[in-house]
Amino acid sequence: MAANPGQRREGASASRARLGDRYRAWRDHHSLSAADSLRRVLDNPASSILTWLVIGIAMALPAALGIALDNARAVSGSWDSPAQISLFLKADIDEQQAQDLRLTLADRGDVGSAQLVPRDAALAEFAELSGFADVVASLDDNPLPHLVLVEPASGVDPAVLREAFAALPEVDQAVLDMAWVQRLNNIMELSRRLVLALGGVLVLGVVLILGNTIRLAIESRREEIVIVKLVGGSNAFVRRPFLYTGLWYGVGGGLFAALLVLVALLFLDGPVSRLASLYQSGFELQGIGLIGSLQLILLGGLLGLAGAWLAVSRHLGAIEPR
Template sequence: MKKPLRSRARQQRSLSVRLDAWLGHHRDSALLTLQRLSKAPLAAAMTVAAMAVALLLPASLYVLTDNLKALGGYWEGSAAISVFLQPGIEETTAADLATQWQARSDITRAQVVSRAQGLKEFREYSGLGVALDQLTENPLPVVIAVNPAPQIISETQLTHLITGLEQITEVDFTRLDTEWARRLQALVKLLERALWLLSLALAAGVLLVVGNTIRLEIENQRDEIEVMHLVGATTGFIRRPFLYSGAWYGLLSGVAAWAMVWLAVVLMQIPADRLAESYQSVFHVRALGPLASVLLIGGGAALGILGSWIAVEHHLGTMRARR
């Protein structure tokens, strides 16, 4: 039998008809699988919950490091610089300097710590009380405590401010305690590395969970798959509903993980407010940004599809071999 020659118009029509049918099957698969999910809500919820927890761990670690970073920058910016004046500079001169500095745009506050006050604090914190009593005169210089303006955030800006201060003749030296900030940075780096490793391990976990669920679905629909094969369904056609199933699981678990992170952030805001209040400042706990949200939910869906694909390939293969 020779196929009759088709006209171009007919070929185009048949292409658009086939595309239409193909899109129709996608829509049907998406709806059918969603329907199936809703028919066994408890089983579906268990799978989604297991996947959501696996997604939640890296997501919350991300939020934690993100906030630590923000906090680091925030505190670094508001770090106080202790400016030690040359020995012999009187407190009146220091007061003049402080007023002058306070007028600068890159400094919020400049406060003179008198020599007597300095000694008092030193006595309290050093534990050298009796030894200090032996001194006939106060050896401490006058100090001005400087708070940089909020817009001084980066390290270069801060260094610039400090070197500027050190060039003033009355100034002996300055001290900025940034050691803890550097440690925090190192900690954040460590956490970020852990985040990547954890993400990989948990992504594998998500694949296993969704793969196992899809495997059960395939087992339950063994007869249906068999019949589909017999009436001439392609592997792609048979695979499609399972991929949608996986996509739904992934999408739902991504949304669930996102919601849990959001809830955690809301719950953290109250103690964070209290903490910030004790420092007389404001700190907003950062939730997942738009990009991270899309990545979490989209990543969940992608993992769902991938896990489902692997399961379908493996189990359809073994079904064929058994026939």
């Protein structure tokens, strides 16, 4: 009776040892597969670099377009402001009358703010921004009228307010041009969807490219796979090195994609900064950043695993010992 508990303890100890051995074997094979796959990729630098470049270009294109849209959205963010009504006053309205009108409009409950732009200030600003200062200085008279810029109060329909202001006797023309902002927003949304569609197509292309690369690797190691299966190797055991091969190709492609996007942004940064300075804007081109680069590399690795899994699942079952 006393020996039975001891025997049970020996059985439990043997079971734990077998589980530990299995875990160590599984871990060691993962390490060996990862190292051997990386070595095989690096042993063929020319073909590996070409594969990385193809994957990098396919991933960099939608990434660059997405960054361009983000920068365009940052530029247009200041335009998507509350509607502003421009009141062009009649030519016979002097500056004092224009100021009185501005004060009257500012006191209205449906007006958030009203700002007067005198004709002389408007002409001086036009001469400075347009670069035609000499032409403006040669004019005998100022052709510009006084301008009152009105922002409607919150909750007020700008179109209704524009119609009310257009009927004022001092106002020659009331302009509310928000259609271009709506067109811009629609163009931005359309561009975003086109980038997503293009990105989806190119991601599919990356998976197919990696799948074909892994298929060629499987065919080149067909005899090795047959021998491993003859000695009892499972499909998971045989599949593991090819999954790591796909991972290394995907990670390398993601790294190339990040480098390509970075080079493109550096190439465009100077002209964009000079263009922004001409419009007296402090806009700076936003780059991909460290987080974006890591995301590209991670995405490349996931795509590499997906392509390798599809290729191995499709072709590995057809290789069996005879």
